[in-house]
């Protein structure tokens with residue numbers, strides 16, 4: 001039975017262990033059952049699922065997950081949370097715990113590590129025979145982008161991610177051209193997945209209260225990217241360069257990028273071929289146009 005996820009029980013656990021919140025680890029614990037239920041519903045879990053939870057905290061969502069799925073792998077960086085997790089999760093046998101290098105299945109164990117250093121592909125092979133996992137997490141906001149992009153770029157077998165992120169970041173992931181939030185993150189996320197904001201979450205749903213609003217976003221991995229390109233790495237270089245200097249024209253942004261070496265004339269020719277004005281800014285192009293531009297420029301090389 002899940003017992004956490006409300007203010008009273010969370011405060012009790014924190015006091016019992018005299019736990020000190022670490023700002024540097026982005027620790028804001030969820031204390032609202034309705035929000036957790038929305039996350040669980042959006043995650044659309046089955047008893048076959050293997051879940052990667054990043055940053056379980058005191059195990060609030062971990063309990064809910066362990067009730068319905070086959071296995072939960074929880075990766076937590078803060079050593080001070082490990083004894084707490086061992087307590088709050090003691091009733092579950094489907095939460096895999098690896099304490100440093102020791103691997104023990106069928107017992108409670110915790111991966112006490114930095115998620116950015118974990119070899120997640122190996123984890124998926126070991127725990128889900130390489131089949132796609134689901135990620136469910138209330139993320140530490142200071143590393144939201146590296147976590148999400150790392151999972152995509154390392155081609156971790158992944159069905160979906162249901163993650164709590166800063167509200168502005170969720171909006172950036174979801175928008176298209178013509179909005180101020182549109183940028184390299186929108187394009188990168190949309191290349192790999194279909195984003196859908198499933199809930200906005202106010203500050204009072206956490207202890208301690210974060211300084212920013214939050215949102216739960218579901219990223220459903222595309223089976224195939226929605227656009228084809230000859231050179232994925234070049235596509236992302238061009239996208240990044242185009243948004244580095246938002247107020248500049250696309251031609252100037254690409255010319256100024258230190259990791260690109262396209263001549264002005266080449267870029268002009270490409271834009272003409274695409275029937276786009278030479279004064280266009282990167283923020284006006286959609287993913288398909290960036291892929292087309294990349295293919296023209298790569299061909300020119």
Ligand code: SAM
Pocket residue numbers: 025026027028029030054055056057058059060061075076077078081113114115116137138139140141143
């Ligand atoms: N899941 C809990 C909840 O919803 O109440 C806690 C969420 S809190 C926003 C983020 C969690 O991520 C914290 O427990 C924090 O210690 C952990 N964390 C921070 N950086 C991490 C990292 N690099 N690797 C793994 N966990 C990390």
